[in-house]
Amino acid sequence: MSNITSAGAHSVDHHGDHGHHHESFWTKYVFSQDHKMIAKQFLITGIIMAVFAMILSILFRLQLAWPDKEFPILEVFLGKWAEGGRINPEFFLALVTIHGTIMVFFVLTAGLSGTFANLLIPYQLGARDMASPFMNMLSYWFFFTACVVMISSFFVESGPASAGWTVYPPLSAIPKAISGSGLGMSLWLTSMVLFIISQILGGTNYISTILNMRTKGMSFWKMPLTIWALFLTAIVGLFSFPVLVAAVVLLIFDRSVGTSFYLSDLVVQGQILPYEGGSPVLFQHLFWFLGHPEVYIVLMPALGLTSEVISTNSRKPIFGYHAMVYSLIGISTLSFIVWGHHMFVTGMNPFLGGVFMITTLIIAVPSAVKVFNYLATLWRGNIRFTPAMLFAIGMVSFFISGGLTGLYVGNSALDINLHDTYFIVAHFHLVMGSASIFGMLCGVYHWYPKLFGRMMDEKLGYLHFWLTFIGAYMVFFPMHFMGIDGVPRRYYAFTEFPFMEKWISVNVFITWSAIIAGLGQVAFLWNFFGSIRFGKRATQNPWGANTLEWTTPVEHIHGNWPGEIPTVHRWPYDYSKPGHHEDFIPQTVPFSETMSSNLPHDFEGDQEAERIQREWELANKPQTEKETE
Amino acid sequence: MGFIKYINLKTVFILALSISMGLSGRAFSQEADTAARVTDTTAAVSSAGDAAPADTAASADTAAVAPAVSKAAAAPAAAVEPESKLNIDPQVYTNFFYYTLLFFLICVVVAVIGRILKVYELTRKMNGLDAEYYMYSFHAYFFLVSLIAGLYGVYWSYAHHGTQAWRAAATEHGAQIDIMFLVTTVIITIVLVLTHIALFGFAFKYRATPTRKAYFYPHNNTIEKIWTIVPAVVLTILVLFGFFTWRSITNVSEEDQQNALLIEVTGEQFAWTVRYPGRDGKIGERNYKLTSPLNGLGIDFNDKNSWDDQLGSEIVLPVNKPVRVQITSKDILHSFFIPDFRVQMNAVPGMKTYFQFTPTITTEEMRDKLGDYNYDFVMLCAKICGGGHYNMQKRVRVVTEEEYQAWLNEQPYFFTEELRKEFQVSQQAESENEQDAKLLATAN
Numbered sequence A: 001m002s003n004i005t006s007a008g009a010h011s012v013d014h015h016g017d018h019g020h021h022h023e024s025f026w027t028k029y030v031f032s033q034d035h036k037m038i039a040k041q042f043l044i045t046g047i048i049m050a051v052f053a054m055i056l057s058i059l060f061r062l063q064l065a066w067p068d069k070e071f072p073i074l075e076v077f078l079g080k081w082a083e084g085g086r087i088n089p090e091f092f093l094a095l096v097t098i099h100g101t102i103m104v105f106f107v108l109t110a111g112l113s114g115t116f117a118n119l120l121i122p123y124q125l126g127a128r129d130m131a132s133p134f135m136n137m138l139s140y141w142f143f144f145t146a147c148v149v150m151i152s153s154f155f156v157e158s159g160p161a162s163a164g165w166t167v168y169p170p171l172s173a174i175p176k177a178i179s180g181s182g183l184g185m186s187l188w189l190t191s192m193v194l195f196i197i198s199q200i201l202g203g204t205n206y207i208s209t210i211l212n213m214r215t216k217g218m219s220f221w222k223m224p225l226t227i228w229a230l231f232l233t234a235i236v237g238l239f240s241f242p243v244l245v246a247a248v249v250l251l252i253f254d255r256s257v258g259t260s261f262y263l264s265d266l267v268v269q270g271q272i273l274p275y276e277g278g279s280p281v282l283f284q285h286l287f288w289f290l291g292h293p294e295v296y297i298v299l300m301p302a303l304g305l306t307s308e309v310i311s312t313n314s315r316k317p318i319f320g321y322h323a324m325v326y327s328l329i330g331i332s333t334l335s336f337i338v339w340g341h342h343m344f345v346t347g348m349n350p351f352l353g354g355v356f357m358i359t360t361l362i363i364a365v366p367s368a369v370k371v372f373n374y375l376a377t378l379w380r381g382n383i384r385f386t387p388a389m390l391f392a393i394g395m396v397s398f399f400i401s402g403g404l405t406g407l408y409v410g411n412s413a414l415d416i417n418l419h420d421t422y423f424i425v426a427h428f429h430l431v432m433g434s435a436s437i438f439g440m441l442c443g444v445y446h447w448y449p450k451l452f453g454r455m456m457d458e459k460l461g462y463l464h465f466w467l468t469f470i471g472a473y474m475v476f477f478p479m480h481f482m483g484i485d486g487v488p489r490r491y492y493a494f495t496e497f498p499f500m501e502k503w504i505s506v507n508v509f510i511t512w513s514a515i516i517a518g519l520g521q522v523a524f525l526w527n528f529f530g531s532i533r534f535g536k537r538a539t540q541n542p543w544g545a546n547t548l549e550w551t552t553p554v555e556h557i558h559g560n561w562p563g564e565i566p567t568v569h570r571w572p573y574d575y576s577k578p579g580h581h582e583d584f585i586p587q588t589v590p591f592s593e594t595m596s597s598n599l600p601h602d603f604e605g606d607q608e609a610e611r612i613q614r615e616w617e618l619a620n621k622p623q624t625e626k627e628t629e
Numbered sequence B: 001m002g003f004i005k006y007i008n009l010k011t012v013f014i015l016a017l018s019i020s021m022g023l024s025g026r027a028f029s030q031e032a033d034t035a036a037r038v039t040d041t042t043a044a045v046s047s048a049g050d051a052a053p054a055d056t057a058a059s060a061d062t063a064a065v066a067p068a069v070s071k072a073a074a075a076p077a078a079a080v081e082p083e084s085k086l087n088i089d090p091q092v093y094t095n096f097f098y099y100t101l102l103f104f105l106i107c108v109v110v111a112v113i114g115r116i117l118k119v120y121e122l123t124r125k126m127n128g129l130d131a132e133y134y135m136y137s138f139h140a141y142f143f144l145v146s147l148i149a150g151l152y153g154v155y156w157s158y159a160h161h162g163t164q165a166w167r168a169a170a171t172e173h174g175a176q177i178d179i180m181f182l183v184t185t186v187i188i189t190i191v192l193v194l195t196h197i198a199l200f201g202f203a204f205k206y207r208a209t210p211t212r213k214a215y216f217y218p219h220n221n222t223i224e225k226i227w228t229i230v231p232a233v234v235l236t237i238l239v240l241f242g243f244f245t246w247r248s249i250t251n252v253s254e255e256d257q258q259n260a261l262l263i264e265v266t267g268e269q270f271a272w273t274v275r276y277p278g279r280d281g282k283i284g285e286r287n288y289k290l291t292s293p294l295n296g297l298g299i300d301f302n303d304k305n306s307w308d309d310q311l312g313s314e315i316v317l318p319v320n321k322p323v324r325v326q327i328t329s330k331d332i333l334h335s336f337f338i339p340d341f342r343v344q345m346n347a348v349p350g351m352k353t354y355f356q357f358t359p360t361i362t363t364e365e366m367r368d369k370l371g372d373y374n375y376d377f378v379m380l381c382a383k384i385c386g387g388g389h390y391n392m393q394k395r396v397r398v399v400t401e402e403e404y405q406a407w408l409n410e411q412p413y414f415f416t417e418e419l420r421k422e423f424q425v426s427q428q429a430e431s432e433n434e435q436d437a438k439l440l441a442t443a444n
């Protein structure tokens, strides 16, 4: 408990430790090595990319809803890609592809993990910064370059990559098959390689920081669930991203050097190509070896952030902390052996398909445990609906509804006629898209005071939540039924098949919902960027939370704590502990200061402590009884 | 309401106004350039005038108006501008501007509501009421309403979209899949409803009040064990059910394979080619290097099995007879997908894939059942394959055995006259034995 009281005395030493350099604009805002600034950089870049990807989705939604109408205004913005105000079919695929790629990798991997791992790992562990601040800076700048390269593909003559975010060869390897597989695809691949470098640099850093730089008393079992989630995410990323590099590099070879890793027996538009002996299925194995863990890389940080927020705002300990950690570990491990569920009908040996179905459905067990634990945390809480809490509850709802449809698509027999239909689009937008975006927004609203020292406007947050929550369900729920009817995804128009015509009116409904929900994001953007300058000033611990980041001063300082780094004495979830006068006890408060609320279980078998507690209770019991009488 | 402080309503209005002046000035100046605007046609002017104020209607209307206007009003403008420039009707910009203005107005309304709320909160505070917990109650009730509306929405979707989407399978294994689908749906719906009642119900019931303290309840091992084991058991049942169904579909015995009618379907950008085996029941080998304009599939006619192979104009199948489809691709990945049959398998270049199934309902019966006399089974491509992906289809007809035979007799052979000549030439060059030549003469 020395950190706050003795801050003044220690601050001089501290500045001695860290050098008293004057920061220029460049070192402070651009090539910053400070984890807090890097977190902001990741967040703002992520938000910009999200807006971009959202606009792309609105564009292709317009096409789906009104397949034979002209929107001349589109020609103003898109030029030849929307000649006569109609989006061109190949450009439609480019929009879908870049939308998916940006959302999955740039927003929900880098924007989410990048922001919160950078912000929270040092803060919640009690470290002055990341293990390697320089690598951290590089990680951001690789990510930034990857973003620039990806967006630049809209400005090349042959258009951006258009083979879907999964870039399956041969489509992605043969420019003749689709124009987006020319220069656009090369840029896509370059961007991905840069992106993966960024992930590896970041991930190594997160892991080494968590392993080595925890403050005194911060044992693994005293870490907040956010840290557990970010830790496991980084490990999963470190194991799986390199496999994507392999996949991408071989694809680059096939495209540019003339090798045949993925290609064989091709006659494209009448021309016999010389490739022999490769297999497109190989690419799919490599891609999904990353691709499936990737969906957990996207989801687990959201689970971590919401665990923290739900516990704080229910004013209750998270229910089953250990079970929550073990289910995260279970999910991380299993996520490596389920990739084949994306390939049930790709010609993979069907027996293997059966095995992957079993592993896939096993992963539903830890997920179910997490849901029940969330519900138990809410039960008999004292729930404060801050915007962050609303988004956390929304996240649980999406996690349930999207996770449940996983039982269909994880079942290889049912997946036969759901594979590559709109059912899949609905499933992954709920469980991966909406759940993770809600986790991210929940994190932004909750940690905004820590990021910018100001509060976001609550009422706008409420408006944002309700518009987005209802909007997301209205957009994605009806898509399930299209999928059941057999409408494949990545279809430019539903006009060529009589059985699809009945869905066009549903598409109009979906598109309007998407437009309204999309405009609802303006409430967020206004709030986010406006509050940086004009928000109410934050107090040090605005939510009454227990974790260490709320013991740092509101103004950011280099090294986070002005004095000594605080010592940790307890787990992060002592909310509403009976016998304590407040409804939260920060991790820095020693048990000796909370004698009235200690439980035997708190001492983890330390006999000396138990003895002291017993003596105290003997001495104080009668008194308290008298008081109550 | 912090943001009210910095959205000065006046500023918003002035901003909106100035943008509107700027934009409309631009739009109208373009029109003014075409001096003919007034004299040209009254229709153009009046339609532009009508469309502008009534702008909240979908842009559909304006799109319909646009071509007419562009012909009338913008033609002179085109003469002035170089050809390469976009020739966009000014109406388009005006409409765009009005939509933007509409959005601005909505924002202003939101800001006004925000201000009213702020005043309301201030008066609450002045009257000594709390200005925080009442908001929590508001959300709590809103969750309750969303729960009820959401459950009704789910019911409505099942009832409307569900019936619209659901057609019973028309194959033997499809019926099994359907049962499993329905069982899964029942289980999932129960879980969805219960967990959401808990989630939103708790959110409603345990909303914060200034007096209550939450119940400190960090864990309970018994409960946690129960809710690990119960899902595990349910999932085990689903897994076993699924696994055996999957095996029964995909693990076809050698004998059943022999008994099935073998056909080949080959995908290419953006069409399918169907090959029937002819009398011998065998499909000839292919070699992609032999592909030529005449021999689009690259059939290797050295393999005599190919001589009587027939080109199907569509996929016609005899009812209640097992069919084994050999699926291949000439160029990139496609996916052979017949939703009504619960059949899907990717077409992979360089690798043959198979799917065996037995149709149980003829097209006629299906039409009677649906009461839709134009209904057809259809095979479509479900794997992204380029600009024409959305229209890569083949009709599938299930008919009686006699109809099937009659249809089959009319289908042409792959080994056409020209190909035969070509083949003969190449054979003679290699000076093959004469028997082959004789056989060739009577091929197919």
Ligand code: HEM
Pocket (backbone or CB within 6 Å): A054, A057, A058, A061, A096, A097, A099, A100, A101, A103, A104, A108, A163, A164, A165, A166, A425, A429, A432, A433, A434, A437, A475, A489, A490, A491, A514, A518
């Ligand atoms: C504004 C909200 C969004 C809308 C309206 C939207 C809509 C869609 C639609 C309709 C498709 C399917 C297009 C097709 O297959 O023809 C799609 C694809 C996709 N979306 Fe979204 N989406 C939104 C947000 C997100 C988010 C938050 C994510 C993050 C995970 C995401 C990830 C993807 C991915 C990965 C694909 C697949 C791309 C592909 O097929 O290659 N989307 N989106």
Ligand SMILES: [Cu+2]
Pocket (backbone or CB within 6 Å): A291, A292, A295, A338, A339, A341, A342
């Ligand atoms: Cu997966």
Ligand SMILES: [Cu+2]
Pocket (backbone or CB within 6 Å): B267, B268, B270, B333, B334, B335, B381, B382, B383, B384, B385, B389, B392
């Ligand atoms: Cu195709």
